[in-house]
Amino acid sequence: MTNNQTSNIVRITLLISFTLLGFSFFLGSNANAITHTFNFYLLTEWVDTPLLSILTGIVFLVSALLVIFAAREPALRSVLLTIVAILALVPLFTLFSETRWIASLGGFPIIGSGQGIIKYAALLPLAVYLCKYDAMSLRQHALLNFLPVALVLYWIGAMKFFEFEANGIVSLVETSPFMSWLYAIFTVQGASNAIGAYDVLFATVLGFAIWMKAPRVAFIAVVGAGAVFVMTQTFLLTAEGAFSSATLLSGLGQFVIKDLWFIGNLAVITQYSISLDKSIFVPQQVEA
Template sequence: MHYPEERPALSRVWELSARLLGLLSLWFGLMRLFPFEIAALERTFARYAWLPPAETAPALSLALAVLESGIGLALLLAPRGAWRKGAALAAMLFWGAGLALLFGAAAWIHDPPYGGFPVIGSGQTLLKHLGIAGLALGLYARERGCPHGRRRALYLLWAGQLLVLVWIGLMKFTLVEAQGVAGLMRPSPLFAWLYGPFGEQGASNVIGVIELATAASIALWPWRPALARWGLWLAIGTYVLTNTFLFTTPGWEPGYGFPYVGGTGQFLLKDLLLLAGAAVLLLSEPPSRAPAAAVRRPRA
């Protein structure tokens, strides 16, 4: 297969993104073999009438472990070619399918004074799937040698960044999110100091303002990539900082420790894919704004 030429630095970014997606897919897949992830799948099945019965969770968790781990191994170890292309396509479908859970009531907060959509609860982790599926689509298009498909994937990555930053940023101004994020921020020396001058809601508001300002800058990427770079760098910093919660919360599954990650740990680690696979790629491949050259026909 013929692959279009890439700058060496850009090629390294795409290769790093493929390896990182493979590593996390393998890691998350292996976690499905443990009781805490099987129990989480049972709870998910119980909350959605259109999903399989909860008693099927052990068998389906094993099947998902094999699928997700297989995708991860192929992305990690396979050279460029058919195996990696197939794994990238499977990863795109796998992560994209998770977005369907946003159409169930369990993704939203219904406790008073909230009445469901758009006040998002456990569905926050699902918002990240759009950007991750976009990353996998970009890898698939790259393996096919399709620059136009890769360009479309970059726009999906861009939309995925905005979806996460805008929605979760707006949530920071709600009481329920302020209380929830306090469990991550208070144990962290990087964030705990905010609670002195600002209080619980104020500290959450500060983070919300930063996230929305970051999103506002990234929103300019298709038209003003030079200005969007500031927001992309802020997004990278945000994702790096959120992953420090793995060590200060800690984000490992209670009773297991490192390297066992359940819901909270996986929620945080997905930011690494938004960092390397989205923010860094958007920095590395700004959209081409050069107009197409006009075709002049010679006069008779």
């Protein structure tokens, strides 16, 4: 996998997600997310939520256009990097707001709405890869892109061992043709534990493979971790209410579509793994 191929994968994931999120926020979807985010910065005292939703949608849509044009105009890459950094950091800082915590379970880092917020951490490494590729080695890019993958798989994976999370994913798992079978084998908590163990396992294996420069192990781990983020995309079609005719994506839909970013993160890690051992993907010639 070359830099151009990886860059195209990253651009596609950003373009699709930014476009869908942009139109969703512009049309007023998930107003609570806008309120909670901008309450943290006290902006809702000056600007009402509908206007903030529209402005947020516009920023996402502008970012989608920049993803396209920055590929041909290097001068726009700094602009893209700056805007994506803002898109990522503004919600990430709100993790320090009590509205993101579940106080009855100990508070931070036991998070409620913060599950969707930590996903914004995936954006910064992708923007750096697209806009400042030559400023870092490919190994440094791989390590940087591993961090958000590990954050989400460890954090959300670990939450699967809590009863409230096990119950919270029932509506997603039982409607999925790919995952509903878990409830035929396990209890609700058992199925959630299995999912959580899977997430934690592949995050650990992936980190080990990158650190130890084990490309074949890394490739297996990328496939395993990637399956998590590809699977969540199917929830857009199987989960009730993920799409809305009025707002394009519901709050659940917005939560799910962000997982596209991690596919981009994993693409960068895959490029690094292939650079270490190209024989994984290059057929061996058999001598006569």
